[in-house]
Every structure is written in structure tokens, then in C-alpha cells.
Amino acid sequence: xxxxxxxxxxxxxxxxxxxxxxxxxxxxxxxxxxxxxxxxxxxxxxxxxxxxxxxxxxxxxxxxxxxxxxxxxxxxxxxxxxxxxxxxxxxxxxxxxxxxxxxxxxxxxxxxxxxxxxxxxxxxxxxxxxxxxxxxxxxxxxxxxxxxxxxxxxxxxxxxxxxxxxxxxxxxxxxxxxxxxxxxxxxxxxxxxxxxxxxxxxxxxxxxxxxxxxxxxxxxxxxxxxxxxxxxxxxxxxxxxxxxxxxxxxxxxxxxxxxxxxxxxxxxxxxxxxxxxxxxxxxxxxxxxxxxxxxxxxxxxxxxxxxxxxxxxxxxxxxxxxxxxxxxxxxxxxxxxxxxxxxxxxxxxxxxxxxxxxxxxxxxxxxxxxxxxxxxxxxxxxxxxxxxxxxxxxxxxxxxxxxxxxxxx
Numbered sequence: 001x002x003x004x005x006x007x008x009x010x011x012x013x014x015x016x017x018x019x020x021x022x023x024x025x026x027x028x029x030x031x032x033x034x035x036x037x038x039x040x041x042x043x044x045x046x047x048x049x050x051x052x053x054x055x056x057x058x059x060x061x062x063x064x065x066x067x068x069x070x071x072x073x074x075x076x077x078x079x080x081x082x083x084x085x086x087x088x089x090x091x092x093x094x095x096x097x098x099x100x101x102x103x104x105x106x107x108x109x110x111x112x113x114x115x116x117x118x119x120x121x122x123x124x125x126x127x128x129x130x131x132x133x134x135x136x137x138x139x140x141x142x143x144x145x146x147x148x149x150x151x152x153x154x155x156x157x158x159x160x161x162x163x164x165x166x167x168x169x170x171x172x173x174x175x176x177x178x179x180x181x182x183x184x185x186x187x188x189x190x191x192x193x194x195x196x197x198x199x200x201x202x203x204x205x206x207x208x209x210x211x212x213x214x215x216x217x218x219x220x221x222x223x224x225x226x227x228x229x230x231x232x233x234x235x236x237x238x239x240x241x242x243x244x245x246x247x248x249x250x251x252x253x254x255x256x257x258x259x260x261x262x263x264x265x266x267x268x269x270x271x272x273x274x275x276x277x278x279x280x281x282x283x284x285x286x287x288x289x290x291x292x293x294x295x296x297x298x299x300x301x302x303x304x305x306x307x308x309x310x311x312x313x314x315x316x317x318x319x320x321x322x323x324x325x326x327x328x329x330x331x332x333x334x335x336x337x338x339x340x341x342x343x344x345x346x347x348x349x350x351x352x353x354x355x356x357x358x359x360x361x362x363x364x365x366x367x368x369x370x371x372x373x374x375x376x377x378x379x380x381x382x383x384x385x386x387x388x389x390x391x392x393x394x395x396x397x398x399x400x401x402x403x404x405x406x407x408x409x
Contacts, residue, residue, distance in 0.1 A: 058355065058356040058357070059345075059346070059355045059356065059357050059399070059400075060356070060357060060358065062400055062405065063357065063397040063398075063399070064397060064398070065395055065396075065397045066109065066395065066396055066397065067382075067393055067394070067395050068086060068107055068393065068394040068395070068396060069393065070391075070392070070393050070394075072107070072113065072114060073088065073090060073092065073105070073107070073114065073393075073394055074090040074091055074092025074093075074105075075090060075091045075092075075101065076088045076089070076090050076101070076381075076394065077089045077090065077091075077101035077126055077127065077128065078101070078127060078128055078129060078130050079130070079370070079372070079379060079381070079394060080130050080131060080132060080328075080372045080374065080379070081132075081328075081330075081372050081373055081374040081375070081377040081378065081379045081396070082106075082132030082133055082134060082135065082136070082137065082183075082374055082375075082377075083132075083133060083134050083330070083331075083374040083375025083376070083377055084108065084134050084135065084375065084377065085106050085107055085108040085109070085132075085135070085377075086106070086107045086108075086109075086377075086379050086394060086396060087104065087105070087106055087117070087130050087132045087137050087139075088104075088105050088107070088130070088394070089101040089102070089103065089104055089105070089126065089127030089128070089130065089139070090103060090105050092105065092114075093116075093119070095123055096123060097123045097124040097144065099144060100123065100124055100125060100126045100144050101126045101127055102120035102122065102123055102124070102125050102126060102127065102141065103116060103117075103118060103119055103120050103127070104116075104117040104118040104120075104127055104130070104137060104139055104155070105117060106137070106158065109377070109396060109398075115158065117137055117155055117158065118137075118139070118153065118155060118162050120141055122141065122143070124143060124144050124145065125141045125142060125143050125144060126141065126142060126144055127139045127140065127141045128140055128141070128142055128178060129178055129179070129180075129181075131181050131182055131183045131188075132183055132374070133183045133184050133185065133374065134375070135157045135158050136154070136155070136156055136157060136183050136186070136188075137154070137155045137183070138152065138153065138154045138155075138165075138181055138183050138188050138190075139152075139153055140152050140153070140178045140179060140181075141153070142178065148168065148170070148172070148176040149167075149168050149170070149176070150167065150168045150176065150178045150179070151164060151166075151167050151168075152164070152165045152166040152167065152179050152181065152190060152192070153165065154183075154188055154207075154212060156209060156212065163212050165188070165190070165205075165207060165212070165214060166179060166190065166192050166205070166214065168192075168193075169194055169195045171195050171200070173199070173200055174193050174194060174195055174200045174222075175193040175200065175222065176193075177193065179191055179192040180228050180229045180230065181230065182230050182231050182232055184232050184233065186208055186209035187206060187207070187208040187209075187232060188206065188207050188208075188212075189204070189205065189206045189230040189231075189232050189237055189239075190204075190205050190206075190230065191203065191204050191205075191226075191227045191228050191229070191230060191239070192205070193222060193226075196219075196221070198221065199221060199222070199223060200221075200222040200223070201219050201220065201221060201222055202219070202220045202221075202222045202225065202226040202227045203216060203218070203219045203220075203227065204216070204217045204218040204219070204227045204230065204239060205217065206232075206237070206260065217237075217258065218239075218258075218267070220241070223244070223248075224243065224244055225241055225242060225243045225244065226241070226242040226244075227239060227240070227241055227242075228240040228241075228242060228277070228297075229277060229278050229279065231279055231280045231281045231329075232260075232281065233281040233282055233283060235259055235260045235261035236257060236258070236259060236260070236281055236308070237257070237258045237259075237260055237281075238255060238256065238257050238258070238270070238279040238280070238281045238286055238288075239255070239256055239258070239279065240253055240254070240255055240256075240276065240277045240278065240279060240288075240297070241253070241254050241256055242297065250294070251297075252274040252275075253274065253275055253276055253277050253297050254269050254271055254274065254276060255269070255270045255271045255276040255277070255279045255286070255288045256268060256269055256270065257269075257270055257281075257286065257308060257311075268309075268311075270286055270288075270306060270308070270311045270313070271288065271290070271304070271313060272313055273290050273304075273313075275290045275291050275292075275293065275301075276288045276289070276290050276304070277289055277290075277291070277297040277298075277301075278297075278325075278326065278327055280327055280328070280329040280334065281329075282329050282331075282349065284307050284308050284309075285305060285306075285307055285308075285349060286305065286306055286307075286308055286311065287303055287304065287305045287316070287327065287329065287334060288303070288304055288305075288327075289301040289302070289303055289304075289324065289325070289327060289336075290302055290303075290304055298325070299325070300323035300324065300325050300339050301323055301324070301325070302315060302318065302323060302324070303315065303316050303318050303324060303327065303334075303336070303347075304316065316347060316352075317347070317353070317354045318336065318338070318345075318347070318354065319345065319354040319356075320338075320340070320343035320344075320345050320354070320356060320359065321336070321338035321339060321340055321343060321345070322339060322340070323338075323339045324336035324337060324338050324339065325337045325339070326370070326372075328371075328372045328373050328374065329349075329373065330373040330374050330375050330376055330377070330378070330399065331375050331376055331401065331402065332348065332349055332350050332376070332399065332400070332401060332402050333346045333347060333348055333349065333355070333373055333376075333378070333399050334346065334347040334349060334373070335347075335371040335372060335373040335378060336371065337369065337370050337371060338368075341367035341368055341369055341383075342359065342360040342361070342362055342366070342367050342368075343358070343359050343360075344356075344357045344358040344359070344360075344368040344371070344380070345357050346371070346373065346378065346399065350402055350403075364385070364386075365383075365384075365385045365386030366382070366383065366384060366385065367382075367383050368380050368381070368382060368383075369381040369382075369383060373399065376398045376399045376400075376401055377396060377397075377398055377399075378396060378397050378398075378399050379394060379395070379396040380394070380395055380396075381393075381394060381395075382394075382395045
């Protein structure tokens, strides 16, 4: 049984980041090797900022930050919030192959143990990308030996059997980049590469309960264009289209809106820059990231938003970050991975303001990686100290619901 939605008004990154250009994706800022590990504030002790505005808009005093201990999670590769639980891939099972994270696990806040959602029969595979919504989970597993292969699976609800939705065809000339996908309510949308009668193609699919039969929405010749990064809300679906120059030396990237209730309707372009990617949709609000000219669509950028159907794009603040990557959106807040990993905040769509959570001193080496929000549940990876390979743990908190702030203006 699916839980009710709260009421309200990257290993995978490396695999995905090879598309569209050859520009490398820079890593987040981190402490220098000589940084001291003293003065490390806990999640509840760090001070967001010295300014009165940021104190007023801060979320530190409104959040109960909790930890999912590593001795329960095991070594985690990929993780997301599904709005009610943390979904993650892990080597927790003792029969996992060396340096693999083959299985999908689910941890519901307050539980004493995580539950196994899917035990991968291929023990030398890793789950490198996950999406979920209130118990429905989708994920991609790939072999760890570098073989050109991937499988896209769907588990409609906890304890249900996994459904194989898509797989790499095995052709050498078909890109092996893993699918991008989104799950919401009883629908999944994804993009992938396949063989076509005239060469490799890039495709956009949807499938919905109860049959979960794939339905092709869009297709492009992969030499000319690629489809990426869908997001869905109700009958509206947004996605990125990458169009290449004939010599593939440059590309343009557009965000399109598609009405699933009107299959004959033409997609509507929303951006005006030609550098738009990673769109998200929540009700009538669409957000996306824009990068500087010439940069890979998976590198750092700035956020833009508009209201449909008119859609006049305007920048939104990502403070305390200058640039961000891999945005996600919940019922009220948007989150992203910030270039400055010592600073942590989210964007409040109700207040139309950035909200600070933590600012860690650079000398402590403490930092936040890969925040992800769905519904009201925010999850992130906390790294303790200056060593990038040092102790890390998953932390999580429920963000305020619409109209649910503890603090006044």
C-alpha cells in the first residue's frame, strides 16, 4: 500500500557526465590537505551566517537532523530520498563482490534496520542511479568490469517483484551511458539509447501502473540530438534536448514541456538561453540549471525558474552557493549539490528565498555532498574532517511543509 503524500501548496554522476561535451566536471571545493580537524561542529551546532537576514531565513533551528549510521547502511554508493524513506545501493550484504554495491535498500526514518528492496542476482554489478516516490523505486545496475551494459528496473512498491523496463541492446555503436529517469505517483519517465533502423537513437519513454508497459514519446537520431533528464508532475513532463553541431564540437541544450494528456500536442520550449538542462517541475513551477557557454551540461551552473504556461525565465538565488549541480525538488523546497561543499542550504519555493542550513568552517574539513529532497524528506552525505576519503555518513531531516514554519518572519 502506498503511503499518502504530505499535503503542501553519482558514481552515476561520472557515468552521466560524459555526455554532450568533453569538458570535465569540476569537483566541489574541499579543505586543503593541511586543514586542521579540530572545531568540528555537529549538525545542530553550526552557525549559518553572520547576517541578520540569513539568521531570519535560516532553517537550522527548525530541523531535527538525524543520522543513518554507517554500521547500518554499509558502504553506500548512490542514494536518494523518496519522500518517505532513503533509497540507497550498498555493499551491506556479505556476499557482495569486492568494490560493488549490487543491492537496493530502503531505510524509513525511525526504523531499527533498513529493508532489502532488491537482491541483485549479479553480485559483481553496482546500482549507480536511483529514483523513487513514496515506496515506488526505479534503478539502474551495471557490471563493474566495464562491460557496455545496463538494466533499468522498477519495483512498484516495497516487497513487489522487480520489473525490467529497459536494457542496453549490446551494440558497440550505441552509447552505454545509463538512462536518466524520474518517478512520481504511478508513472516513470526515462531516456535511453537504442539501436534504430538508421543508426543509434535517443528515446524518451513513459510507463504507468498497473501494466508498466513502456510507451515511446520522442525519438531522435543520436548523431544529431539526445534526450535527457525528464521530470514529471501530473500530466506535465519536462525534459532536456541536446542538439549537436554537424561535427559535434558544440551543442545547444533546451528545456521542453510536454502535455501527457494531449499526445498530439507539440512540445513547448521553455528556456531562452540554449544552455538549459536538469529541469524540474512542481505544480506550475519549472526550474532548471544553466551553465556557461561551452561547458558540459553536467557541470556547475546557476538556477532559473518560470511559471507555466507563460514561462518567463528568471534567475533564482542559490545562496550560499555561487554555482550548483544535480538539483532536486520536493513539496516546498528545492535542493542542489553546491560547488562550495562547506556551505549548505535549500531554496524555499513558498517564501521565494534561499534558506541556510549549515556553514562549516573550512579549517574543520566538514562538508556536505549530494543533497537530495523528495516530498519533505531531505537526505545528504556528511563527510567528517579534511580527508576526502575519511568518515562519512548519511544525514536526513524533514523540511517544513507549506505554511509549517516553526519560526515567524
